[in-house]
Amino acid sequence: MSTSSAWVRTRSFVVPAAASLILFSTAVASAPDHDHRPVGLVAQQEQDEPVRDEFFWLAEINKATTVINSEEGLLDPAMVPGIAAALQKVIDDGAAPGAERPSTVVAFEPLLIEAGSTDVTLLHAGRSSQDMHATYRAAILREKLLELAEQLNTTSRTLVELAAAHTATIVPNYTNGVAAQPNSYAHQLLGHAAGFDRDAQRIREAYARVDRSAMGTTVLNGTGWPLDRQRMADYLGFGALVDNAYDASQISSMEHPVEVGSIVTAVALHSGNFVEDVLTQYAQTRPWILLEEGEGNTFVSSAMPQKRNPGLLNDTRSEASQAVALAQGPVFQTHNITPGMPDPKEVDNNTEVVDAGIAALAGLDEVLKALVVNPERALEEINSDWTASQEIADILMRDHGLPFREGHHVASEIVTFARSKNIGPLEFPYVDAQRIYAEAVAGTDNPPELPLTEAEFRAALDPVAIVNNRTTSGGSQPAEVERMIGEARERLTAQDEWITQRREHVAAALAELDEDFAELRG
Known part of the structure; x- marks a missing residue:
């Protein structure tokens, strides 16, 4: 994207410099309403598919138990058709609009007995609400992790493509809240993308730990019934078993919400850091980056007509803060309780934590798409101060042999005098x-005359040259930026494939279970 015009939109076109007056004067009549944002994405499920809630997974567990135990000789073959029919009736009744969908074993089982007889309780051989609840909590949490991963990828892709559009845009970067050095906006954005990539890694790692079946561990020490735990895990789409029966419902099931909460915290902190960096520009009279006005991004103050309040930024920051707040809940709930207590395990609470992280990412995605960058103003900001002064010290050391501290002293004295x-x-x-x-080198062994020509001195203070002439791996030079953009795109594609594979694995497992269960019903 060209940066020759004064304002560059981050979407797909350039706003000319002459249009900037219109951009600043356009008023939005009311504050934005962002209730349309997705919370808890369910893109992986078709509308006609059942909601995979606790009731759904209790039904799947019962279906798998019926199939496996009948084939393993733990159920009387004569009773199997009746048990399967009773279970199917409960499933069908639960699918009706407004129907009861109990979320606990003790509430689900009476429906089975009512649909069949007490014979259906033969399914409960070697089972407990402890391992059944631990199993459906893991199944639900792994799906929420995939939803979080999907939104993270969506937002990260927007971020990377924004970087690709701004490889030639040079902006000031800040440390300790003060302008520090020039950088390409692409390089800065790719730094944020790197943080989100680590969040994606954390999701994949956590998914592997959550994606383990607790079924067959019963309360905490296994059972005398010869249950086929691996086959149960396969039918429910789990990648592995929780090996230790005590760990299954007493340790790991309390740990999962805490770990997922830590991932949501990282995502929210990364989102909030980006938003805050943009928000600081709104305190300036002539910012180099703003939100595009209108479309719910900004709103006019009710009293001060000159103000364009960044509603979208404020909302997204608030969503990130809400995610951080909710994500601490499992930590406090797990703290100072004995193993296995239910405090941190509530599905609705843990779902809300993940949904808050998704909302923060969705808000950030909107922010990224609404940013308007003024490259000329950004360059003016750099040149209004001495953010390029370190280059003088570097050149004096690299090309002329001065110790860095002496060259740094020269540059510092120039800045002090200039200011x-x-x-x-x-x-x-x-x-x-x-x-x-x-004056600075007097009394030292350094050459008494400045070893830079005037042309070299001017070039040392050119922010564009400074950015483009970096040579280290991971630097801001165009070749490295292009490399990082390409590799970021590859990682995002791989992450998309990973999400698809995980969902397809679960879907295939449940489809096989449905097929085998249907044969039992005749």
């Missing part, structure tokens, strides 16, 4: 640079 005279780097007299250098 005392209100002189910017573009106007700084070369003769003053020569004088300050001579």
